[in-house]
Amino acid sequence: MKRNLLFLLFISAFCACKKEKEPVTQPVQPPVNTETLKSVATFPVGAAIDPNLATNNIGYRTTVKTEYNSITTENTAKLNWIHPQQNNWNFSGTDQLIAFAQANSLRVHGHTLIWHAFEEVDWVKNFTGDSAAWEAMFKNHIQTIVTRYKGKVKSWDVVNEAFTDEGKLRLDQSGNAGQSPNGSIWARKLGSDYIARAFQYAHEADPDALLFYNEYGLENQGIEAKLNAVVNMINTFKSRGIPIHGVGTQTHIGVSAPDAGITNALQKLASTGLLVHISELDILVSDWTNNPNLVYTPQLQEKQSNKYQFIAQTYKASVPPAQRYGITTWNVGDADSWIRTYIKFTDWPLPFDERYSRKNAYQGYLKGLKL
Ligand code: XIL
Numbered sequence: 001m002k003r004n005l006l007f008l009l010f011i012s013a014f015c016a017c018k019k020e021k022e023p024v025t026q027p028v029q030p031p032v033n034t035e036t037l038k039s040v041a042t043f044p045v046g047a048a049i050d051p052n053l054a055t056n057n058i059g060y061r062t063t064v065k066t067e068y069n070s071i072t073t074e075n076t077a078k079l080n081w082i083h084p085q086q087n088n089w090n091f092s093g094t095d096q097l098i099a100f101a102q103a104n105s106l107r108v109h110g111h112t113l114i115w116h117a118f119e120e121v122d123w124v125k126n127f128t129g130d131s132a133a134w135e136a137m138f139k140n141h142i143q144t145i146v147t148r149y150k151g152k153v154k155s156w157d158v159v160n161e162a163f164t165d166e167g168k169l170r171l172d173q174s175g176n177a178g179q180s181p182n183g184s185i186w187a188r189k190l191g192s193d194y195i196a197r198a199f200q201y202a203h204e205a206d207p208d209a210l211l212f213y214n215e216y217g218l219e220n221q222g223i224e225a226k227l228n229a230v231v232n233m234i235n236t237f238k239s240r241g242i243p244i245h246g247v248g249t250q251t252h253i254g255v256s257a258p259d260a261g262i263t264n265a266l267q268k269l270a271s272t273g274l275l276v277h278i279s280e281l282d283i284l285v286s287d288w289t290n291n292p293n294l295v296y297t298p299q300l301q302e303k304q305s306n307k308y309q310f311i312a313q314t315y316k317a318s319v320p321p322a323q324r325y326g327i328t329t330w331n332v333g334d335a336d337s338w339i340r341t342y343i344k345f346t347d348w349p350l351p352f353d354e355r356y357s358r359k360n361a362y363q364g365y366l367k368g369l370k371l
Contacts, residue, residue: 037067037351037362041369042316044107044326046070048280051096053336059356061100063332070107072279072328073097074338077110079118083141086123091148098152109277109328110149112157112214113142114198116170119185134189139201146205155210155325157248157279158202159195162187165217167225195233196242203243210325214248214279218269221261227268234272246325247272248279251311252339254287255304262311266318277325278315282349283307283361284339294346301348305364308351312368332356 037045049071053060064071075081076093083089094110101108118124127137146156162184164170169192170184186194199211213234218227230247237244247269253262269276285300315327331337335354339347351362 035366035370037366037369038069040366041312041326042321043324044070045369046072046107046109046326046328047332048072048074048111048328048330049097049332050074050336051076051093051100053332054100055096060332060336063352063356064106065104068106070109070326070328071097071101072109072111074111074331077145078112078115079124079141080121082145084121084123086127086137089144094149098149102152107155108149108153109212109279110145110153110156111279112160113145113202114138114158114186114194115160116162116182116184116186119183124185131189131191135197138186138190138194138198142198142201143205146202146209150206151208153206153209155212155246156202157214158198158211158244160214161216162195162213163215163226163229165220165223165226167223167227167229169229196237196240199237199242199244210245210275211243212246212248212275212277212279212325213244214250214277216250216252216280218249218265219251219253219257219261221258221264224264227265231268231272234274238272244274246275246277248277250280250330251278252280252282252284252330253307254284255300255307256287257307259310259314263314263318266315270319270323274323275325276315276319276323278311278327280330281311281327282330282337282339283311284345284347284349286345286347288345290345292346296348301360304348305360307364308361309364309368309371312365313371334359 046068047064049064054064073094076097081093082091098108127134162170164182169187170182171187202209202211213230215226215230217223218230234244234247249265249269266276283304285296285304286294312327315324329350331350333352333354333356334340334348334350337349339345339349351359351365353359
């Protein structure tokens with residue numbers, strides 16, 4: 001008997017140890033029977049997500065399922081991932097995300113069919129052919145993806161970041177309009193009306209998909225030319241009958257980003273009558289400066305929380321209900337953020353921490369969504 005007891009004690013001690021070794025995968029505060037972002041929001045709230053984390057990390061998966069009703073494909077539908085060689089497609093990551101979304105009633109926003117950054121992919125960079133060959137390749141890229149996900153992906157970022165900060169079309173590498181690396185191989189090879197044709201091709205492939213133009217820095221008061229260029233393009237597309245349904249403003253902002261610029265961007269975008277998506281939200285306490293010694297002080301946490309609250313409130317104040325496509329944060333927990341993994345800054349930009357606990361930023365966001 002005593003031996004059995006000892007054995008049991010040993011086993012439970014072992015289990016307890018094991019448990020402690022796995023904190024990263026367990027949400028510290030499982031939000032059971034409490035308010036969640038999606039339960040209080042009057043429009044969709046989402047996160048850009050990664051299929052490996054959604055599959056392998058229970059904290060990540062639980063948080064997405066509990067808090068959100070929309071997802072964006074962060075990387076898996078980008079050309080470099082889904083179409084790594086001219087005649088080679090890799091649909092697995094996006095298929096996985098769609099299966100996850102379908103199993104959990106999540107809306108899927110696809111990101112992104114065309115982006116200047118894809119010219120860094122060797123097969124695109126080295127693609128040879130006349131303008132008809134370029135056009136066929138461009139159309140095939142768009143339509144292969146949109147056709148495959150017809151009825152599964154509700155909306156697409158069709159073109160991402162086509163303008164320079166000066167409000168010119170990204171074009172060439174010799175200063176005509178946006179210098180390298182700010183040029184776009186698509187504009188150079190396909191001509192300046194390539195954006196309109198991208199929308200037409202996507203629409204042909206799935207007439208029910210909602211088609212978005214997506215851009216960054218629109219809240220930056222110093223570069224309002226870019227915001228104006230986007231609004232002009234949308235209005236021109238509308239008058240030409242080009243099928244465009246929405247506009248995404250990425251909103252990768254610093255915690256000190258002036259409120260007026262954020263509101264101005266949302267109001268101007270809403271004035272087009274299109275759906276407006278805050279499409280890639282994160283709020284950098286570093287204010288976009290790399291400082292490895294940065295400390296996430298209570299003051300900074302509070303400031304960030306207030307900014308999350310402000311974003312939710314100004315979105316509601318600036319965008320009429322029928323045009324609110326929603327707010328999407330760019331990933332889930334701080335450790336998953338591209339600001340750490342890709343930009344390599346010391347920062348804490350998201351509403352959840354490394355263990356998927358709700359941060360002060362979360363509380364501000366929740367409050368803003370509720371008010
Ligand atoms: C980023 C991803 O988050 C990173 O994982 C990836 O390595 C690079 O791209 N604007 C966009 C997104 O439109 O596609 C970018 O995503 C972030 C900036």
